[in-house]
Amino acid sequence: MEVFYYLVFGVLAMIVGAIEFSKNTKDRVSTSAAFNSFKNNYLVVYSLMMAGDWLQGPYVYYLYSTYGFGKGEIGRLFIAGFGSSMLFGTIVGSLADKQGRKRACVTYCITYILSCITKHFPDYKVLMLGRVLGGIATSLLFSAFESWLVAEHNKRAFDQQWLSLTFSKAIFLGNGLVAIIAGLLGNVLADTLGFGPVAPFDAAACFLAIGMAIILSTWNENYGDPSESKDLLTQFKGAAVAIASDEKIALLGAIQSLFEGSMYTFVFLWTPALSPNDEDIPHGFIFATFMLASMLGSSIASQLMGRASLKVESYMQIVFLISASTFLIPVLANFFVPPSTVKGGSISFAGSILLFGFCTFESCVGIFWPSIMKMRSQYIPEEARSTIMNFFRIPLNLFVCIVLYNVNAFPITVMFGMCSIFLFMAAVLQRRLMVVAESHRPKPQDWAAMRERDMDVEPIATFGIDHDTKSGYEMAPMSRSTTLRRTQRHTAEGYNLEVGFVVFLSSVTTLSVLLNLRQCSGQIQVMQ
Numbered sequence: 316m317e318v319f320y321y322l323v324f325g326v327l328a329m330i331v332g333a334i335e336f337s338k339n340t341k342d343r344v345s346t347s348a349a350f351n352s353f354k355n356n357y358l359v360v361y362s363l364m365m366a367g368d369w370l371q372g373p374y375v376y377y378l379y380s381t382y383g384f385g386k387g388e389i390g391r392l393f394i395a396g397f398g399s400s401m402l403f404g405t406i407v408g409s410l411a412d413k414q415g416r417k418r419a420c421v422t423y424c425i426t427y428i429l430s431c432i433t434k435h436f437p438d439y440k441v442l443m444l445g446r447v448l449g450g451i452a453t454s455l456l457f458s459a460f461e462s463w464l465v466a467e468h469n470k471r472a473f474d475q476q477w478l479s480l481t482f483s484k485a486i487f488l489g490n491g492l493v494a495i496i497a498g499l500l501g502n503v504l505a506d507t508l509g510f511g512p513v514a515p516f517d518a519a520a521c522f523l524a525i526g527m528a529i530i531l532s533t534w535n536e537n538y539g540d541p542s543e544s545k546d547l548l549t550q551f552k553g554a555a556v557a558i559a560s561d562e563k564i565a566l567l568g569a570i571q572s573l574f575e576g577s578m579y580t581f582v583f584l585w586t587p588a589l590s591p592n593d594e595d596i597p598h599g600f601i602f603a604t605f606m607l608a609s610m611l612g613s614s615i616a617s618q619l620m621g622r623a624s625l626k627v628e629s630y631m632q633i634v635f636l637i638s639a640s641t642f643l644i645p646v647l648a649n650f651f652v653p654p655s656t657v658k659g660g661s662i663s664f665a666g667s668i669l670l671f672g673f674c675t676f677e678s679c680v681g682i683f684w685p686s687i688m689k690m691r692s693q694y695i696p697e698e699a700r701s702t703i704m705n706f707f708r709i710p711l712n713l714f715v716c717i718v719l720y721n722v723n724a725f726p727i728t729v730m731f732g733m734c735s736i737f738l739f740m741a742a743v744l745q746r747r748l749m750v751v752a753e754s755h756r757p758k759p760q761d762w763a764a765m766r767e768r769d770m771d772v773e774p775i776a777t778f779g780i781d782h783d784t785k786s787g788y789e790m791a792p793m794s795r796s797t798t799l800r801r802t803q804r805h806t807a808e809g810y811n812l813e814v815g816f817v818v819f820l821s822s823v824t825t826l827s828v829l830l831n832l833r834q835c836s837g838q839i840q841v842m843q
Contacts, residue, residue: 320604323671324600324603324604324607327604327607327608331610331611331614334618335614347473349473350477353467353471353473354484358481358489360529361460362485363522363525363529364489364523365488365489365494365497366497366522367424367523367526368519369497369498370501370515370516370519370522371431371449371516374505374515376389378513379392382437383437384439388439390720393446393719394719395443395446395450396446396447397450397715398450398712399447399448399449400450400451400453400708400712401450401708401712401716403451407419407422407451407454407455411458411459411462412462412700413550415538416460416539417463417530417534417535417536418536419701420455420534421527421530421531423455423459423460424526425527426449426452427449427520427523428523429445430448431445431519432445434513434516435513454705457704457708461691461704462539462704463537465691465692465697466537466538466539466700467535467537468481470537480621482620482684485685486613486681487610487614487617490613490681490684491606491609492606492610494606495606498603498606499599500515500518502599504518539697539698539700553702554702554703554706555706561694562751563694563748563752564694564695567690567691567707567748568703569744570741570744570745572707572714573740573741574635574683574687574738576710576711576714577642577737577738578680579715579718581673583718583719584730584731585601586598588666588673589662591654591663592655592656592657592658592663593658594655594662594663595661604670605674608674608677609677611678612678612679612680612681612683613682615678615681616686619682620685620686626752628745628748628752629749630686631682631686632742632745632749634682635679635738635741635742636738638676638738639735639739640735641675641676642672642731642732642735643732644669644672646728646732648665648668652664652668691704718730
Protein backbone atom coordinates (compact mmCIF):
# COMPACT_ATOMS: atom_id res chain seq x y z
CA MET A 316 0.00 0.00 0.00
CA GLU A 317 1.25 3.46 -0.90
CA VAL A 318 2.83 5.82 1.61
CA PHE A 319 0.17 8.39 0.69
CA TYR A 320 -2.57 6.52 2.55
CA TYR A 321 -0.44 6.07 5.66
CA LEU A 322 0.44 9.78 5.54
CA VAL A 323 -3.23 10.86 5.46
CA PHE A 324 -4.14 8.44 8.24
CA GLY A 325 -1.14 9.49 10.35
CA VAL A 326 -1.83 13.21 10.01
CA LEU A 327 -5.48 12.73 11.05
CA ALA A 328 -4.42 10.54 13.99
CA MET A 329 -1.96 13.18 15.22
CA ILE A 330 -4.58 15.94 14.97
CA VAL A 331 -7.12 13.87 16.91
CA GLY A 332 -4.53 13.01 19.55
CA ALA A 333 -3.43 16.61 19.85
CA ILE A 334 -7.00 17.82 20.37
CA GLU A 335 -7.78 15.16 22.97
CA PHE A 336 -4.57 15.61 24.95
CA SER A 337 -4.68 19.40 24.76
CA LYS A 338 -7.88 19.55 26.77
CA ASN A 339 -7.09 21.26 30.04
CA THR A 340 -9.15 21.53 33.21
CA LYS A 341 -10.97 24.52 31.71
CA ASP A 342 -12.20 22.43 28.78
CA ARG A 343 -13.22 19.49 30.96
CA VAL A 344 -16.66 19.93 32.49
CA SER A 345 -16.88 18.94 36.14
CA THR A 346 -19.48 16.19 36.61
CA SER A 347 -20.74 13.99 39.44
CA ALA A 348 -19.77 10.39 40.13
CA ALA A 349 -23.38 9.27 39.58
CA PHE A 350 -23.44 10.85 36.12
CA ASN A 351 -20.08 9.34 35.17
CA SER A 352 -21.36 5.88 36.08
CA PHE A 353 -24.54 6.47 34.08
CA LYS A 354 -22.62 7.85 31.10
CA ASN A 355 -20.08 5.00 31.04
CA ASN A 356 -22.84 2.40 31.17
CA TYR A 357 -24.57 3.97 28.18
CA LEU A 358 -21.31 4.33 26.24
CA VAL A 359 -20.50 0.63 26.73
CA VAL A 360 -23.94 -0.41 25.47
CA TYR A 361 -23.93 2.05 22.57
CA SER A 362 -20.44 0.96 21.51
CA LEU A 363 -21.52 -2.69 21.48
CA MET A 364 -24.61 -1.83 19.44
CA MET A 365 -22.56 0.13 16.92
CA ALA A 366 -19.96 -2.67 16.76
CA GLY A 367 -22.77 -5.02 15.77
CA ASP A 368 -23.74 -2.61 13.01
CA TRP A 369 -20.26 -1.69 11.74
CA LEU A 370 -19.10 -5.32 11.51
CA GLN A 371 -21.79 -6.05 8.93
CA GLY A 372 -21.47 -3.01 6.67
CA PRO A 373 -18.34 -3.80 4.62
CA TYR A 374 -19.39 -7.40 3.89
CA VAL A 375 -23.10 -7.18 2.98
CA TYR A 376 -22.58 -6.57 -0.74
CA TYR A 377 -19.65 -8.98 -0.91
CA LEU A 378 -21.59 -11.77 0.80
CA TYR A 379 -24.51 -11.41 -1.61
CA SER A 380 -22.13 -11.53 -4.58
CA THR A 381 -20.50 -14.73 -3.30
CA TYR A 382 -23.95 -16.30 -3.24
CA GLY A 383 -24.14 -15.64 -6.99
CA PHE A 384 -26.58 -12.72 -7.06
CA GLY A 385 -26.20 -9.98 -9.65
CA LYS A 386 -26.03 -6.24 -9.21
CA GLY A 387 -29.75 -5.77 -9.87
CA GLU A 388 -30.78 -8.42 -7.33
CA ILE A 389 -28.42 -7.01 -4.74
CA GLY A 390 -29.77 -3.52 -5.41
CA ARG A 391 -33.31 -4.74 -4.69
CA LEU A 392 -32.12 -6.22 -1.41
CA PHE A 393 -30.68 -2.86 -0.37
CA ILE A 394 -33.86 -1.04 -1.41
CA ALA A 395 -35.86 -3.51 0.70
CA GLY A 396 -33.78 -2.57 3.74
CA PHE A 397 -34.33 1.17 3.36
CA GLY A 398 -37.98 0.67 2.45
CA SER A 399 -38.50 -1.46 5.53
CA SER A 400 -36.90 1.23 7.67
CA MET A 401 -39.26 3.79 6.14
CA LEU A 402 -42.48 1.76 6.57
CA PHE A 403 -42.20 -0.74 9.42
CA GLY A 404 -39.47 1.15 11.27
CA THR A 405 -41.76 4.13 11.76
CA ILE A 406 -44.42 1.93 13.38
CA VAL A 407 -41.97 0.09 15.61
CA GLY A 408 -40.29 3.35 16.60
CA SER A 409 -43.67 4.81 17.57
CA LEU A 410 -44.37 1.80 19.77
CA ALA A 411 -41.20 2.62 21.70
CA ASP A 412 -42.84 5.74 23.14
CA LYS A 413 -45.86 3.74 24.33
CA GLN A 414 -44.44 0.32 25.22
CA GLY A 415 -41.09 1.51 26.58
CA ARG A 416 -37.69 2.54 25.20
CA LYS A 417 -35.82 -0.24 27.02
CA ARG A 418 -38.07 -2.83 25.37
CA ALA A 419 -37.42 -1.16 22.03
CA CYS A 420 -33.64 -1.39 22.55
CA VAL A 421 -33.96 -5.10 23.38
CA THR A 422 -36.14 -5.52 20.28
CA TYR A 423 -33.36 -3.93 18.25
CA CYS A 424 -30.87 -6.53 19.51
CA ILE A 425 -33.19 -9.47 18.81
CA THR A 426 -34.20 -8.19 15.37
CA TYR A 427 -30.62 -7.56 14.27
CA ILE A 428 -29.44 -10.94 15.58
CA LEU A 429 -32.15 -12.64 13.51
CA SER A 430 -31.04 -10.57 10.52
CA CYS A 431 -27.47 -11.81 11.03
CA ILE A 432 -28.65 -15.44 11.17
CA THR A 433 -30.36 -15.12 7.76
CA LYS A 434 -26.96 -14.39 6.18
CA HIS A 435 -26.11 -18.10 6.53
CA PHE A 436 -28.75 -18.99 3.92
CA PRO A 437 -28.12 -18.35 0.20
CA ASP A 438 -31.87 -18.33 -0.49
CA TYR A 439 -33.00 -14.98 -1.93
CA LYS A 440 -36.28 -14.88 0.02
CA VAL A 441 -34.50 -15.55 3.32
CA LEU A 442 -31.98 -12.82 2.56
CA MET A 443 -34.84 -10.46 1.69
CA LEU A 444 -36.41 -11.21 5.09
CA GLY A 445 -33.05 -10.43 6.68
CA ARG A 446 -32.93 -7.04 4.94
CA VAL A 447 -36.44 -6.22 6.17
CA LEU A 448 -35.45 -7.11 9.74
CA GLY A 449 -32.26 -5.08 9.34
CA GLY A 450 -34.25 -2.03 8.20
CA ILE A 451 -36.48 -2.22 11.27
CA ALA A 452 -33.42 -2.58 13.50
CA THR A 453 -31.75 0.45 11.93
CA SER A 454 -34.76 2.66 12.77
CA LEU A 455 -34.62 1.51 16.38
CA LEU A 456 -30.86 2.06 16.59
CA PHE A 457 -31.17 5.71 15.62
CA SER A 458 -34.23 6.52 17.74
CA ALA A 459 -34.83 4.22 20.72
CA PHE A 460 -31.38 4.49 22.31
CA GLU A 461 -31.22 8.28 22.07
CA SER A 462 -34.81 8.57 23.38
CA TRP A 463 -33.99 6.34 26.35
CA LEU A 464 -30.84 8.34 27.11
CA VAL A 465 -32.55 11.76 27.05
CA ALA A 466 -35.49 10.59 29.18
CA GLU A 467 -33.29 8.85 31.74
CA HIS A 468 -30.88 11.81 31.87
CA ASN A 469 -33.77 14.17 32.64
CA LYS A 470 -35.39 11.77 35.09
CA ARG A 471 -32.18 11.65 37.13
CA ALA A 472 -32.03 15.48 37.09
CA PHE A 473 -28.53 15.71 35.63
CA ASP A 474 -27.27 19.01 34.24
CA GLN A 475 -28.42 19.57 30.64
CA GLN A 476 -24.91 20.53 29.55
CA TRP A 477 -23.70 17.06 30.57
CA LEU A 478 -25.96 15.53 27.92
CA SER A 479 -23.70 17.04 25.26
CA LEU A 480 -20.74 15.19 26.81
CA THR A 481 -22.52 11.87 26.43
CA PHE A 482 -23.51 12.62 22.83
CA SER A 483 -20.01 13.64 21.74
CA LYS A 484 -18.35 10.66 23.47
CA ALA A 485 -20.90 8.27 21.98
CA ILE A 486 -20.08 9.49 18.46
CA PHE A 487 -16.32 9.54 19.18
CA LEU A 488 -16.43 5.92 20.31
CA GLY A 489 -19.37 4.37 18.47
CA ASN A 490 -18.95 6.09 15.09
CA GLY A 491 -15.19 6.44 15.23
CA LEU A 492 -12.99 4.14 17.29
CA VAL A 493 -15.43 1.20 17.31
CA ALA A 494 -15.93 1.50 13.54
CA ILE A 495 -12.17 1.29 12.94
CA ILE A 496 -11.75 -1.69 15.27
CA ALA A 497 -14.80 -3.41 13.78
CA GLY A 498 -13.42 -3.00 10.28
CA LEU A 499 -10.07 -4.49 11.29
CA LEU A 500 -11.73 -7.33 13.23
CA GLY A 501 -13.99 -8.15 10.29
CA ASN A 502 -10.96 -8.27 7.99
CA VAL A 503 -9.15 -10.65 10.38
CA LEU A 504 -12.17 -12.97 10.67
CA ALA A 505 -13.10 -13.04 6.99
CA ASP A 506 -9.67 -12.96 5.33
CA THR A 507 -6.78 -13.57 7.72
CA LEU A 508 -8.39 -16.47 9.58
CA GLY A 509 -10.28 -17.62 6.49
CA PHE A 510 -13.72 -17.94 8.09
CA GLY A 511 -15.38 -16.33 5.07
CA PRO A 512 -17.67 -13.30 4.62
CA VAL A 513 -20.37 -14.63 6.96
CA ALA A 514 -18.03 -14.59 10.00
CA PRO A 515 -18.37 -10.82 10.68
CA PHE A 516 -22.16 -11.29 10.93
CA ASP A 517 -21.69 -14.01 13.56
CA ALA A 518 -19.35 -11.72 15.51
CA ALA A 519 -21.92 -8.92 15.25
CA ALA A 520 -24.59 -11.19 16.73
CA CYS A 521 -22.29 -11.95 19.69
CA PHE A 522 -21.70 -8.25 20.41
CA LEU A 523 -25.44 -7.57 20.17
CA ALA A 524 -26.20 -10.41 22.61
CA ILE A 525 -23.67 -9.03 25.14
CA GLY A 526 -25.18 -5.55 24.85
CA MET A 527 -28.70 -6.93 25.29
CA ALA A 528 -27.63 -8.68 28.50
CA ILE A 529 -26.28 -5.39 29.90
CA ILE A 530 -29.51 -3.58 28.95
CA LEU A 531 -31.69 -6.19 30.64
CA SER A 532 -29.63 -6.18 33.82
CA THR A 533 -28.81 -2.47 34.31
CA TRP A 534 -31.30 -0.23 32.46
CA ASN A 535 -34.56 1.15 33.81
CA GLU A 536 -37.66 1.43 31.66
CA ASN A 537 -38.95 4.81 30.56
CA TYR A 538 -41.81 5.89 28.33
CA GLY A 539 -42.90 8.76 26.15
CA ASP A 540 -46.66 8.66 26.65
CA PRO A 541 -47.83 5.37 28.25
CA SER A 542 -51.48 6.48 28.21
CA GLU A 543 -53.77 3.54 27.48
CA SER A 544 -56.25 5.81 25.71
CA LYS A 545 -53.84 6.53 22.86
CA ASP A 546 -53.63 4.03 20.03
CA LEU A 547 -50.96 3.98 17.32
CA LEU A 548 -52.93 6.21 14.94
CA THR A 549 -53.43 8.78 17.70
CA GLN A 550 -49.68 8.81 18.32
CA PHE A 551 -49.02 9.36 14.62
CA LYS A 552 -51.50 12.24 14.57
CA GLY A 553 -49.93 13.75 17.69
CA ALA A 554 -46.45 13.57 16.16
CA ALA A 555 -47.70 15.11 12.91
CA VAL A 556 -49.40 17.93 14.81
CA ALA A 557 -46.22 18.56 16.82
CA ILE A 558 -44.18 18.86 13.62
CA ALA A 559 -46.77 21.08 11.92
CA SER A 560 -47.35 23.36 14.91
CA ASP A 561 -43.73 23.94 15.91
CA GLU A 562 -41.54 25.54 13.28
CA LYS A 563 -38.36 24.47 15.05
CA ILE A 564 -39.27 20.76 14.84
CA ALA A 565 -40.24 21.08 11.17
CA LEU A 566 -36.96 22.81 10.33
CA LEU A 567 -34.96 20.26 12.32
CA GLY A 568 -36.59 17.38 10.42
CA ALA A 569 -35.89 18.99 7.06
CA ILE A 570 -32.25 19.67 7.99
CA GLN A 571 -31.72 16.09 9.16
CA SER A 572 -33.26 14.59 6.02
CA LEU A 573 -31.20 16.78 3.69
CA PHE A 574 -27.88 16.07 5.43
CA GLU A 575 -28.36 12.34 6.05
CA GLY A 576 -29.74 11.82 2.54
CA SER A 577 -26.56 13.35 1.12
CA MET A 578 -24.45 11.32 3.55
CA TYR A 579 -25.98 7.97 2.55
CA THR A 580 -25.64 8.90 -1.12
CA PHE A 581 -21.95 9.54 -0.49
CA VAL A 582 -21.62 5.97 0.84
CA PHE A 583 -22.44 4.67 -2.65
CA LEU A 584 -20.38 7.25 -4.53
CA TRP A 585 -16.98 7.46 -2.88
CA THR A 586 -15.63 4.17 -4.28
CA PRO A 587 -16.29 4.91 -7.99
CA ALA A 588 -15.23 8.53 -7.44
CA LEU A 589 -11.79 7.51 -6.14
CA SER A 590 -11.28 4.73 -8.72
CA PRO A 591 -13.00 5.78 -11.97
CA ASN A 592 -10.55 3.67 -14.02
CA ASP A 593 -10.53 0.67 -11.68
CA GLU A 594 -7.55 1.99 -9.74
CA ASP A 595 -6.31 -0.36 -7.04
CA ILE A 596 -7.32 1.41 -3.80
CA PRO A 597 -7.33 -0.10 -0.27
CA HIS A 598 -11.06 0.16 0.50
CA GLY A 599 -10.76 -1.06 4.10
CA PHE A 600 -7.95 1.33 4.95
CA ILE A 601 -9.75 4.27 3.33
CA PHE A 602 -12.88 3.39 5.30
CA ALA A 603 -10.80 3.42 8.51
CA THR A 604 -9.39 6.81 7.47
CA PHE A 605 -12.92 8.16 7.03
CA MET A 606 -13.86 6.94 10.48
CA LEU A 607 -10.77 8.60 11.93
CA ALA A 608 -11.87 11.84 10.26
CA SER A 609 -15.28 11.36 11.89
CA MET A 610 -13.51 10.99 15.25
CA LEU A 611 -11.78 14.30 14.57
CA GLY A 612 -15.17 15.90 13.99
CA SER A 613 -16.63 14.52 17.21
CA SER A 614 -13.59 15.83 19.13
CA ILE A 615 -14.17 19.29 17.66
CA ALA A 616 -17.89 19.04 18.48
CA SER A 617 -17.07 18.17 22.07
CA GLN A 618 -15.12 21.39 22.47
CA LEU A 619 -17.71 23.48 20.63
CA MET A 620 -20.62 22.20 22.70
CA GLY A 621 -18.60 22.66 25.88
CA ARG A 622 -18.69 26.43 25.37
CA ALA A 623 -21.87 27.81 26.93
CA SER A 624 -21.64 31.00 24.88
CA LEU A 625 -21.56 29.14 21.53
CA LYS A 626 -24.90 27.90 20.23
CA VAL A 627 -25.22 24.71 18.19
CA GLU A 628 -27.59 26.47 15.80
CA SER A 629 -24.86 28.99 15.01
CA TYR A 630 -21.83 26.87 14.17
CA MET A 631 -23.83 24.20 12.30
CA GLN A 632 -24.47 26.72 9.52
CA ILE A 633 -20.72 26.78 8.85
CA VAL A 634 -20.54 22.97 9.03
CA PHE A 635 -23.24 22.59 6.37
CA LEU A 636 -21.56 25.15 4.09
CA ILE A 637 -18.22 23.33 4.40
CA SER A 638 -19.98 20.03 3.64
CA ALA A 639 -21.59 21.54 0.54
CA SER A 640 -18.21 22.84 -0.68
CA THR A 641 -16.55 19.42 -0.29
CA PHE A 642 -19.10 17.88 -2.67
CA LEU A 643 -18.31 20.57 -5.23
CA ILE A 644 -14.70 19.33 -5.40
CA PRO A 645 -15.55 16.33 -7.65
CA VAL A 646 -17.49 18.67 -9.96
CA LEU A 647 -14.62 21.18 -10.20
CA ALA A 648 -12.01 18.44 -10.54
CA ASN A 649 -13.91 17.06 -13.51
CA PHE A 650 -13.43 20.39 -15.32
CA PHE A 651 -10.00 21.56 -14.17
CA VAL A 652 -7.98 18.38 -13.43
CA PRO A 653 -6.99 16.25 -16.45
CA PRO A 654 -8.52 12.78 -16.05
CA SER A 655 -6.28 9.74 -15.89
CA THR A 656 -6.52 7.41 -18.89
CA VAL A 657 -4.50 4.57 -17.37
CA LYS A 658 -6.52 1.53 -16.40
CA GLY A 659 -5.70 0.12 -12.97
CA GLY A 660 -2.60 1.31 -11.18
CA SER A 661 -2.54 3.53 -8.10
CA ILE A 662 -4.83 6.38 -7.15
CA SER A 663 -4.70 9.35 -9.53
CA PHE A 664 -3.88 12.97 -8.67
CA ALA A 665 -7.57 13.86 -8.93
CA GLY A 666 -8.41 10.94 -6.63
CA SER A 667 -5.90 12.23 -4.07
CA ILE A 668 -7.59 15.64 -4.07
CA LEU A 669 -11.00 14.00 -3.67
CA LEU A 670 -9.75 11.93 -0.74
CA PHE A 671 -8.82 15.09 1.18
CA GLY A 672 -12.25 16.54 0.42
CA PHE A 673 -14.04 13.38 1.51
CA CYS A 674 -12.08 13.29 4.78
CA THR A 675 -13.22 16.89 5.38
CA PHE A 676 -16.82 15.84 4.78
CA GLU A 677 -16.45 12.93 7.24
CA SER A 678 -15.16 15.41 9.82
CA CYS A 679 -18.35 17.40 9.28
CA VAL A 680 -20.32 14.18 9.79
CA GLY A 681 -18.53 13.74 13.12
CA ILE A 682 -19.64 17.23 14.15
CA PHE A 683 -23.16 16.70 12.81
CA TRP A 684 -24.16 13.66 14.89
CA PRO A 685 -23.69 15.00 18.45
CA SER A 686 -24.94 18.42 17.38
CA ILE A 687 -28.19 17.12 15.84
CA MET A 688 -28.69 14.95 18.93
CA LYS A 689 -28.31 18.04 21.10
CA MET A 690 -30.87 20.00 19.06
CA ARG A 691 -33.31 17.08 19.07
CA SER A 692 -33.07 16.90 22.86
CA GLN A 693 -33.96 20.61 23.03
CA TYR A 694 -36.83 20.81 20.55
CA ILE A 695 -38.58 17.42 20.29
CA PRO A 696 -41.23 16.81 22.99
CA GLU A 697 -40.50 13.89 25.29
CA GLU A 698 -43.90 12.19 24.97
CA ALA A 699 -43.46 11.54 21.22
CA ARG A 700 -39.68 11.60 20.80
CA SER A 701 -39.21 8.20 19.12
CA THR A 702 -42.25 8.69 16.88
CA ILE A 703 -41.12 12.10 15.63
CA MET A 704 -37.53 10.94 15.10
CA ASN A 705 -38.77 8.09 12.91
CA PHE A 706 -41.04 10.51 11.04
CA PHE A 707 -37.85 12.38 10.13
CA ARG A 708 -36.47 9.19 8.55
CA ILE A 709 -39.38 8.76 6.12
CA PRO A 710 -38.20 11.37 3.55
CA LEU A 711 -34.60 10.27 4.19
CA ASN A 712 -35.29 6.62 3.33
CA LEU A 713 -37.47 7.60 0.37
CA PHE A 714 -34.67 9.75 -0.98
CA VAL A 715 -32.08 6.97 -0.57
CA CYS A 716 -34.37 4.44 -2.29
CA ILE A 717 -34.76 6.78 -5.29
CA VAL A 718 -31.00 7.32 -5.47
CA LEU A 719 -30.30 3.59 -5.21
CA TYR A 720 -32.79 2.86 -7.97
CA ASN A 721 -31.14 5.42 -10.28
CA VAL A 722 -27.54 5.19 -9.08
CA ASN A 723 -26.32 4.19 -12.55
CA ALA A 724 -28.53 6.71 -14.37
CA PHE A 725 -26.42 9.85 -13.85
CA PRO A 726 -22.74 10.80 -13.93
CA ILE A 727 -21.09 10.88 -10.52
CA THR A 728 -20.42 14.61 -10.81
CA VAL A 729 -24.16 15.28 -11.24
CA MET A 730 -24.96 13.23 -8.13
CA PHE A 731 -22.34 15.12 -6.09
CA GLY A 732 -23.68 18.42 -7.40
CA MET A 733 -27.20 17.47 -6.33
CA CYS A 734 -25.98 16.56 -2.84
CA SER A 735 -24.10 19.86 -2.63
CA ILE A 736 -27.35 21.72 -3.37
CA PHE A 737 -29.14 19.78 -0.63
CA LEU A 738 -26.41 20.60 1.88
CA PHE A 739 -26.58 24.28 0.96
CA MET A 740 -30.34 24.13 1.54
CA ALA A 741 -29.62 22.59 4.96
CA ALA A 742 -27.39 25.58 5.78
CA VAL A 743 -30.18 27.99 4.81
CA LEU A 744 -32.72 26.14 6.95
CA GLN A 745 -30.23 26.02 9.83
CA ARG A 746 -29.97 29.79 9.63
CA ARG A 747 -33.76 30.02 9.83
CA LEU A 748 -33.79 27.65 12.81
CA MET A 749 -31.32 29.87 14.67
CA VAL A 750 -33.48 32.94 14.02
CA VAL A 751 -36.66 31.17 15.18
CA ALA A 752 -34.96 29.74 18.27
CA GLU A 753 -33.66 33.17 19.26
CA SER A 754 -37.06 34.78 18.76
CA HIS A 755 -38.69 32.19 21.05
CA ARG A 756 -36.06 32.60 23.78
CA PRO A 757 -37.14 35.43 26.16
CA LYS A 758 -34.41 37.83 27.21
CA PRO A 759 -33.71 37.97 30.97
CA GLN A 760 -34.50 41.66 31.20
CA ASP A 761 -37.91 41.09 29.58
CA TRP A 762 -39.22 38.76 32.31
CA ALA A 763 -40.11 41.55 34.77
CA ALA A 764 -41.93 43.62 32.15
CA MET A 765 -43.77 40.55 30.88
CA ARG A 766 -44.88 39.60 34.39
CA GLU A 767 -46.17 43.12 35.11
CA ARG A 768 -48.01 43.26 31.78
CA ASP A 769 -49.70 39.92 32.43
CA MET A 770 -50.82 41.06 35.89
CA ASP A 771 -52.22 44.38 34.64
CA VAL A 772 -54.27 43.13 31.72
CA GLU A 773 -57.82 41.88 32.13
CA PRO A 774 -57.91 38.08 32.47
CA ILE A 775 -59.86 36.10 29.88
CA ALA A 776 -61.89 33.15 31.14
CA THR A 777 -61.80 29.99 29.09
CA PHE A 778 -63.92 26.89 29.30
CA GLY A 779 -63.39 23.18 28.82
CA ILE A 780 -65.37 19.96 28.74
CA ASP A 781 -65.08 17.22 31.36
CA HIS A 782 -65.10 14.07 29.23
CA ASP A 783 -66.23 11.90 32.15
CA THR A 784 -69.30 13.95 33.16
CA LYS A 785 -69.80 15.64 29.74
CA SER A 786 -70.30 18.91 31.61
CA GLY A 787 -68.62 22.23 31.13
CA TYR A 788 -66.24 23.86 33.56
CA GLU A 789 -64.29 27.09 33.76
CA MET A 790 -60.56 26.78 33.26
CA ALA A 791 -57.89 28.98 34.76
CA PRO A 792 -58.05 32.51 33.31
CA MET A 793 -55.46 33.56 30.75
CA SER A 794 -54.14 37.04 30.21
CA ARG A 795 -54.63 38.74 26.87
CA SER A 796 -50.88 38.65 26.25
CA THR A 797 -50.87 34.87 26.77
CA THR A 798 -53.76 34.55 24.35
CA LEU A 799 -51.89 36.70 21.83
CA ARG A 800 -48.75 34.58 22.12
CA ARG A 801 -50.76 31.42 21.52
CA THR A 802 -52.44 32.99 18.51
CA GLN A 803 -49.06 34.00 17.08
CA ARG A 804 -47.79 30.48 17.61
CA HIS A 805 -50.66 28.93 15.69
CA THR A 806 -50.37 31.40 12.81
CA ALA A 807 -46.89 30.03 12.19
CA GLU A 808 -48.30 26.59 11.32
CA GLY A 809 -48.83 27.57 7.70
CA TYR A 810 -45.16 28.51 7.41
CA ASN A 811 -44.08 25.12 8.80
CA LEU A 812 -46.05 23.27 6.15
CA GLU A 813 -44.48 25.52 3.53
CA VAL A 814 -40.98 24.58 4.75
CA GLY A 815 -41.67 20.88 4.33
CA PHE A 816 -43.37 21.42 1.00
CA VAL A 817 -40.52 23.53 -0.37
CA VAL A 818 -37.87 20.99 0.67
CA PHE A 819 -39.86 18.08 -0.76
CA LEU A 820 -40.65 19.97 -3.98
CA SER A 821 -37.01 20.99 -4.42
CA SER A 822 -35.84 17.40 -4.04
CA VAL A 823 -38.42 16.02 -6.46
CA THR A 824 -37.76 18.82 -8.96
CA THR A 825 -34.02 18.17 -8.88
CA LEU A 826 -34.49 14.47 -9.49
CA SER A 827 -37.03 15.15 -12.25
CA VAL A 828 -34.63 17.51 -14.01
CA LEU A 829 -31.87 14.91 -13.82
CA LEU A 830 -34.17 12.23 -15.25
CA ASN A 831 -35.17 14.53 -18.11
CA LEU A 832 -31.53 15.32 -18.83
CA ARG A 833 -30.80 11.62 -18.97
CA GLN A 834 -33.66 10.99 -21.38
CA CYS A 835 -32.63 13.90 -23.59
CA SER A 836 -29.03 12.72 -23.74
CA GLY A 837 -30.24 9.26 -24.71
CA GLN A 838 -32.38 10.68 -27.49
CA ILE A 839 -29.47 12.77 -28.79
CA GLN A 840 -27.24 9.68 -28.90
CA VAL A 841 -29.90 7.77 -30.83
CA MET A 842 -30.26 10.63 -33.34
CA GLN A 843 -26.51 10.71 -33.83
